[in-house]
Amino acid sequence: MNFLAHCFFASANSQSVVGNLLGDFCKGVDLQSIPAEVRAGLLTHRLVDKYTDSHPLIAQAKQCFSPARRRFAAVAVDVLFDHYLIVHWARYSPHSYTDFKTQTYQLLQRGQPLMPPKMATVMNSVVSNDWFATYESLEGIGFALDRIAARIRFNNTFSGCIEDIERHNFQLERLFLDFFPQLQQHIAQYNQSVLER
Numbered sequence: 001m002n003f004l005a006h007c008f009f010a011s012a013n014s015q016s017v018v019g020n021l022l023g024d025f026c027k028g029v030d031l032q033s034i035p036a037e038v039r040a041g042l043l044t045h046r047l048v049d050k051y052t053d054s055h056p057l058i059a060q061a062k063q064c065f066s067p068a069r070r071r072f073a074a075v076a077v078d079v080l081f082d083h084y085l086i087v088h089w090a091r092y093s094p095h096s097y098t099d100f101k102t103q104t105y106q107l108l109q110r111g112q113p114l115m116p117p118k119m120a121t122v123m124n125s126v127v128s129n130d131w132f133a134t135y136e137s138l139e140g141i142g143f144a145l146d147r148i149a150a151r152i153r154f155n156n157t158f159s160g161c162i163e164d165i166e167r168h169n170f171q172l173e174r175l176f177l178d179f180f181p182q183l184q185q186h187i188a189q190y191n192q193s194v195l196e197r
Contacts, residue, residue: 001048001183004082004132007104008093009044009187014111016041017104018119023049025119038114040194044187051186052078057179064168069161072149076161077172079144082135084176092180101132138166 003021010020019041022029031039052058053074062073069076089097105127112120125131134140142162149159165172 001052002078002082002135003126004135005078005085006045006048008085008100009048010041011037012103012107013037014107015114017107018111018114019043020045021123022115022119025116025122029116035114044190047187047190048183051183052179055179055182057175057182061172061175064172065161065164069164072161075148076145076165079135079148080141080165080172081176081180082132083138083141084173085180086132086136087173088177088180092184104132138162138169141165 006020006023007017010016015035015037019034019038022034022038022042023045026042031042034042058074058077061077062070065073065076085092086097089100093100108123108127112123115123131144134144139162142165145161146159149161
């Protein structure tokens with residue numbers, strides 16, 4: 001899952017939000033030195049990624065991409081599923097998406113001192129350029145994925161993968177709708193097990 005979904009599974013405080021995003025930026029970080037709630041968020045991030053990466057519905061979603069783009073299909077699915085989460089937000093949260101986004105951006109700004117330098121730079125861009133707004137439309141998803149393709153350090157055929165998404169949008173959306181409640185349940189069961197320890 002991508003940034004928005006990881007924030008979705010965080011508690012409503014800066015340490016948890018930072019921890020739930022830290023998984024993409026923790027190389028070289030002394031994990032024993034970070035606050036307990038940041039570390040707990042990082043564990044949730046890893047749990048989300050492990051469950052997602054091994055799920056058969058995600059394997060099906062990757063097959064919707066052409067062979068030339070399939071190498072990066074996991075990246076495309078992660079970003080695309082943030083879009084579907086926004087589209088179907090009311091199914092999964094009692095709070096409005098607009099309020100969630102505003103609060104998350106505030107927590108990211110407050111949490112900057114907890115972030116490694118690279119993460120702080122990226123999250124400052126997320127907030128100042130309103131990345132989540134980009135995820136609200138398929139056009140924005142195409143733009144975001146093309147930017148990712150441009151940052152890959154070797155020649156690739158990932159650019160333009162919005163064509164595959166638009167061709168299989170209905171199927172991909174159905175896969176998300178089947179998958180996300182299962183992910184929610186998995187995280188809820190994990191959180192309950194932590195409380196019972």
